[in-house]
Amino acid sequence: MAGKKRSKKDPPEFRNPQLGDALQTQDMAAVAFALRHGPTVVPMMRPGQRDNPRDGGEVWTYRDPKTGDVALLLFSDATHQPxxxxxxxxxxxxxxxxxxxxxxxxxxxTVFLDIAGPHPMQATPADLIAALDA
Incomplete structure (x- = not known):
């Protein structure tokens, strides 16, 4: 049922449909709006402890073994994560x-959004900070 309301026992949806739509158009202004107004799916090495609000967990990043460059991967939907x-x-x-x-x-x-598709986009941290601050 498309209009079915989720109950409190349903697991949270790990997605931001507005970000997915913005990535489809490759419109940076729309991506910026979606990032400012909705959540982002972030891969974690270690999740935060539920009983400790100060423990946010450990974010997974990719370090290129040849260059040492570090990339942050973000997703519009957990199903897009490789x-x-x-x-x-x-x-x-x-x-x-x-x-x-x-x-x-x-x-x-660099920051990759939906790196494995369906509509990948790449930005610098400074570009995303500017978008979030706009």
Missing amino acids: EALPPTVALQSPGWLRAFLGTHEAEIT
């Missing part, structure tokens, strides 16, 4: 994403 990545994901808020990028901007070389 199987080679850790299976744990978190649904992070725009505020979290802005804080994370601000803290790690010097380390992260």
Whole structure:
């Protein structure tokens, strides 16, 4: 049933349909709007502890063994995450994403959105920070 409401016992949906639509058009303004107003699916090495709100877990990043460059991978939907990545994901808020990028901007070389498709996009951390601050 398309109009069915989720009950409190249904698991959360790990997706941002607005971000998926924006990636489909490859419109950076629409991507920026979606990132500012909705969650982002982030792969996690270790999830945060539920009983400790200060423990946000450990975000998974990719380090190129040849160059040492670090990439952050973000997804519009958990189903777009490649199987080679850790299976744990978190649904992070725009505020979290802005804080994370601000803290790690010097380390992260590039950010990939839906790297395995269906509509991948690449940006610098500075570009995403500017989009989130707009």
